[in-house]
């Protein structure tokens with residue numbers, strides 16, 4: 001079993017980097033944020049708090065994200081669900097339920113797992129831990145380009161979510177003591193991927 005943990009704030013490039021690193025190494029990619037998003041969507045749909053559905057919803061994350069068997073891959077990326085996911089992720093009961101599922105998955109096989117607390121909480125024993133960062137402006141610009149919207153709006157919303165993610169009482173976003181920080185602001189995508197793959201190969 002090998003776990004490569006890739007944590008960091010929104011827009012640092014975690015998803016695309018983690019996907020590419022997993023493909024290059026032949027590992028499976030785990031998008032833990034998609035699980036928080038799916039819980040948030042389930043709660044919005046049911047009109048209840050996320051803690052009420054966290055233990056009972058069925059979430060499958062892979063190429064597609066399935067919520068109780070239905071494909072929600074696109075829906076979980078909406079601004080409304082992004083905001084709700086950030087709130088859901090601040091609730092200890094939601095985090096506890098997700099961490100159990102994530103640990104179960106990571107217990108077998110070779111993984112590149114991406115999130116905020118993979119190296120600190122979910123898999124503190126991960127062989128390789130990377131903390132991806134980038135300047136707030138660079139992160140907002142990437143998100144805005146992806147979504148085709150105005151970077152100023154993204155920057156403002158991102159600041160609110162960053163603050164909530166890093167100041168929440170339970171599992172706040174922070175780098176594990178033994179994580180390698182990679183600032184992606186001035187690196188190309190290929191350079192970041194190569195750097196992470198090199199870190200993994202150095203440990204094998």
Ligand code: DC
Pocket residue numbers: 010032033034036037082085086087089090114115116117118161165
């Ligand atoms: O990475 P993302 O934007 O898809 O994550 C959605 C939300 O879930 C975001 O507010 C951060 C939170 N999250 C978390 O708290 N812990 C994780 N391991 C992954 C995501």
